[in-house]
Amino acid sequence: xxxxxxxxxxxxxxxxxxxxxxxxxxxxxxxxxxxxxxxxxxxxxxxxxxxxxxxxxxxxxxxxxxxxxxxxxxxxxxxxxxxxxxxxxxxxxxxxxxxxxxxxxxxxxxxxxxxxxxxxxxxxxxxxxxxxxxxxxxxxxxxxxxxxxxxxxxxxxxxxxxxxxxxxxxxxxxxxxxxxxxxxxxxxxxxxxxxxxxxxxxxxxxxxxxxxxxxxxxxxxxxxxxxxxxxxxxxxxxxxxxxxxxxxxxxxxxxxxxxxxxxxxxxxxxxxxxxxxxxxxxxxxxxxxxxxxxxxxxxxxxxxxxxxxxxxxxxxxxxxxxxxxxxxxxxxxxxxxxxxxxxxxxxxxxxxxxxxxxxxxxxxxxxxxxxxxxxxxxxxxxxxxxxxxxxxxxxxxxxxxxxxxxxxxxxxxxxxxxxxxxxxxxxxxxxxxxxxxxxxxxxxxxxxxxxxxxxxxxxxxxxxxxxxxxxxxxxxxxxxxxxxxxxxxxxxxxxxxxxxxx
Amino acid sequence: xxxxxxxxxxxxxxxxxxxxxxxxxxxxxxxxxxxxxxxxxxxxxxxxxxxxxxxxxxxxxxxxxxxxxxxxxxxxxxxxxxxxxxxxxxxxxxxxxxxxxxxxxxxxxxxxxxxxxxxxxxxxxxxxxxxxxxxxxxxxxxxxxxxxxxxxxxxxxxxxxxxxxxxxxxxxxxxxxxxxxxxxxxxxxxxxxxxxxxxxxxxxxxxxxxxxxxxxxxxxxxxxxxxxxxxxxxxxxxxxxxxxxxxxxxxxxxxxxxxxxxxxxxxxxxxxxxxxxxxxxxxxxxxxxxxxxxxxxxxxxxxxxxxxxx
Numbered sequence: 048x049x050x051x052x053x054x055x056x057x058x059x060x061x062x063x064x065x066x067x068x069x070x071x072x073x074x075x076x077x078x079x080x081x082x083x084x085x086x087x088x089x090x091x092x093x094x095x096x097x098x099x100x101x102x103x104x105x106x107x108x109x110x111x112x113x114x115x116x117x118x119x120x121x122x123x124x125x126x127x128x129x130x131x132x133x134x135x136x137x138x139x140x141x142x143x144x145x146x147x148x149x150x151x152x153x154x155x156x157x158x159x160x161x162x163x164x165x166x167x168x169x170x171x172x173x174x175x176x177x178x179x180x181x182x183x184x185x186x187x188x189x190x191x192x193x194x195x196x197x198x199x200x201x202x203x204x205x206x207x208x209x210x211x212x213x214x215x216x217x218x219x220x221x222x223x224x225x226x227x228x229x230x231x232x233x234x235x236x237x238x239x240x241x242x243x244x245x246x247x248x249x250x251x252x253x254x255x256x257x258x259x260x261x262x263x264x265x266x267x268x269x270x271x272x273x274x275x276x277x278x279x280x281x282x283x284x285x286x287x288x289x290x291x292x293x294x295x296x297x298x299x300x301x302x303x304x305x306x307x308x309x310x311x312x313x314x315x316x317x318x319x320x321x322x323x324x325x326x327x328x329x330x331x332x333x334x335x336x337x338x339x340x341x342x343x344x345x346x347x348x349x350x351x352x353x354x355x356x357x358x359x360x361x362x363x364x365x366x367x368x369x370x371x372x373x374x375x376x377x378x379x380x381x382x383x384x385x386x387x388x389x390x391x392x393x394x395x396x397x398x399x400x401x402x403x404x405x406x407x408x409x410x411x412x413x414x415x416x417x418x419x420x421x422x423x424x425x426x427x428x429x430x431x432x433x434x435x436x437x438x439x440x441x442x443x444x445x446x447x448x449x450x451x452x453x454x455x456x457x458x459x460x461x462x463x464x465x466x467x468x469x470x471x472x473x474x475x476x477x478x479x480x481x482x483x484x485x486x487x488x489x490x491x492x493x494x495x496x497x498x499x500x501x502x503x504x505x506x507x508x509x510x511x512x513x514x515x516x517x518x519x520x521x522x523x524x525x526x527x528x529x530x531x532x533x534x535x536x537x538x539x540x541x542x543x544x545x546x547x548x549x
Numbered sequence: 550x551x552x553x554x555x556x557x558x559x560x561x562x563x564x565x566x567x568x569x570x571x572x573x574x575x576x577x578x579x580x581x582x583x584x585x586x587x588x589x590x591x592x593x594x595x596x597x598x599x600x601x602x603x604x605x606x607x608x609x610x611x612x613x614x615x616x617x618x619x620x621x622x623x624x625x626x627x628x629x630x631x632x633x634x635x636x637x638x639x640x641x642x643x644x645x646x647x648x649x650x651x652x653x654x655x656x657x658x659x660x661x662x663x664x665x666x667x668x669x670x671x672x673x674x675x676x677x678x679x680x681x682x683x684x685x686x687x688x689x690x691x692x693x694x695x696x697x698x699x700x701x702x703x704x705x706x707x708x709x710x711x712x713x714x715x716x717x718x719x720x721x722x723x724x725x726x727x728x729x730x731x732x733x734x735x736x737x738x739x740x741x742x743x744x745x746x747x748x749x750x751x752x753x754x755x756x757x758x759x760x761x762x763x764x765x766x767x768x769x770x771x772x773x774x775x776x777x778x779x780x781x782x783x784x785x786x787x788x789x790x791x792x793x794x795x796x797x798x799x800x801x802x803x804x805x806x807x808x809x810x811x812x813x814x815x816x817x818x819x820x821x822x823x824x825x826x827x828x829x830x831x832x833x834x835x836x837x838x839x840x841x842x843x844x845x846x847x848x849x850x851x852x853x854x855x856x857x858x859x
Contacts, residue, residue, distance in 0.1 A: 380750035397741035
């Protein structure tokens with residue numbers, strides 16, 4: 048017997064200028080089901096979710112709840128139909144309390160004569176939280192909560208509106224393993240109450256752990272939809288990517304076996320700051336040193352200390368065995384150290400400026416005659432970089448705002464290439480970039496190392512780290528817990544070192 | 550229509566004004582009157598160039614009017630010293646310029662080293678310089694200045710008013726700096742994303758300080774020119790001038806959020822407001838009504854700019 052699904056989306060189509068975001072997509076969700084929605088960046092997951100949430104409208108197609116066709120024209124409509132969405136960036140107001148956030152927009156429920164009865168609001172809030180099996184002080188301002196606690200508040204907020212369908216976009220992105228298990232407990236509890244959950248994620252292991260069904264989107268089309276028991280990770284990746292991808296357990300070495308003695312290019316001695324505790328590290332010429340660890344382990348902090356973006360409390364830095372002082376990014380760049388920041392948009396690029404201007408930003412002295420910028424030198428330098436890195440842009444004078452994530456990253460990389468730096472630190476270089484450009488960037492990183500530079504690569508993508516690194520240094524709690532050479536590096540070993548509480 | 554506006558924007562509005570006033574008044578479109586307009590806008594336009602630099606870095610300088618007055622009274626007081634004129638003249642001007650630059654240095658340091666918001670720093674300086682101008686002169690204007698001084702602001706060279714010449718020179722230099730030099734590039738980068746600029750190795754603190762120094766120095770130039778035109782050092786000179794200056798910059802398309810704008814735009818903005826005032830004068834529109842009209846036009850010009858950006 049086929050039961051009427053709780054939610055049925057049929058033939059959903061959505062156009063954006065120049066691209067077909069969704070092409071006749073069918074998606075069903077049953078009651079008491081955790082349904083994973085997977086796909087690469089740009090596959091259409093967010094678009095589908097936004098249509099369900101009433102944030103945007105589909106160009107064609109229909110949506111049914113319990114078999115009855117409905118129209119979702121605004122987020123308020125979606126709420127009325129019992130649809131709740133939890134986005135990656137939580138929509139909570141940091142200065143307001145947990146209870147106030149949960150009932151944001153719905154205060155009328157507790158008002159009497161224009162005044163809000165806060166005691167009643169807090170009581171209701173506590174009730175909802177206990178439904179989830181959670182105890183969070185409802186009087187605390189949200190800014191004082193941890194990321195996982197905020198997520199619980201977001202879920203509770205959705206529950207306040209009698210939610211029957213809950214969509215969660217990359218819910219475990221910033222959570223520790225323990226917090227992820229906690230979240231799974233909450234999700235399973237919701238399922239037991241009959242709520243249908245759409246779980247959008249990149250993380251394949253999690254999907255196999257939590258989901259009942261899985262649907263794969265690729266380039267706006269629904270490729271496959273089946274029970275989780277009927278799928279395996281290899282098939283899943285293949286459906287997502289569209290071709291057979293080898294999940295390398297032991298990748299080929301990225302550089303030829305070099306028997307000459309390794310030359311030290313960078314040495315860190317006893318670096319200390321608020322979040323980094325007595326770190327010693329050596330980087331060799333031609334090496335890619337991976338830096339692994341969980342969120343909060345101190346990797347980005349260490350990178351910023353090396354680059355002079357933050358002040359260190361103490362420590363020595365040696366470049367080519369000579370001690371140097373780095374007190375600002377300017378000092379670092381002069382010495383030939385570069386940093387590709389974690390957030391390329393907020394910290395790397397000046398979005399209003401052109402591709403050319405962004406690329407030459409750190410090397411203007413080299414292409415100037417005195418105070419004046421030599422436009423010809425600039426043009427030549429930039430076209431060479433654009434050619435080498437294959438930056439896709441209408442012209443070098445287009446603003447970087449219009450470029451895709453992958454091309455933006457290439458612009459940033461181009462900037463550092465132009466500085467002829469000896470040491471380059473990458474912080475999450477391929478975050479949010481699709482697989483084709485990702486591999487291009489991997490190739491570029493390998494080439495940079497081959498040319499004799501020292502590369503430090505921070506990444507939360509373990510397969511990426513394992514594939515590219517000659518050695519992997521693992522950080523936990525601001526310290527280096529271990530350094531694994533390529534031959535000995537496995538995901539489990541790295542994870543063990545990353546969760547080592549010493 | 551929208552395309553036309555997008556390509557010419559303020560320039561188009563200016564042409565409209567020209568056409569309008571040329572039609573309404575026979576005296577408008579004469580060489581004499583137009584030169585007059587450039588003279589009338591010169592004082593605020595020179596300061597507006599400095600303000601453009603500051604606003605491009607997402608800052609603001611409210612102290613310009615007061616600084617003009619303070620520099621005016623200090624410079625003119627130097628001229629009353631019992632010293633040979635050949636020395637006195639350049640000395641007075643130099644002192645004035647250094648004073649303006651020092652004010653900028655002070656403002657810049659507070660903004661960069663102590664991270665005080667520019668609004669508050671320059672607001673404080675605005676009050677301080679105004680107060681000091683009155684203290685220094687004991688509230689009385691400085692009269693009876695050497696005749697040669699008045700030539701600076703009131704004289705003409707090759708038929709063009711001196712202040713207009715200074716204005717053109719200032720604009721040309723500013724244009725070259727912003728479009729062709731590293732410094733100019735850095736100013737735009739800092740305004741667009743100060744943190745990214747810092748991480749790209751740009752000496753943000755130094756450049757921001759220099760930008761306020763430029764504003765201070767140009768305010769000093771205008772302060773001296775103004776004192777020359779009035780042939781006296783007045784402690785209440787330049788009252789509320791900062792508003793006209795900021796209006797010219799914003800009308801010219803420079804964004805208060807930084808990173809976007811040009812001195813060409815500022816020049817057109819100054820012209821737009823200047824031509825408007827001049828035209829309304831020729832039509833004998835009362836000064837209070839003029840005030841209202843100018844305000845409305847500023848609002849419209851900014852709205853137009855916003856619409857153009859969509």
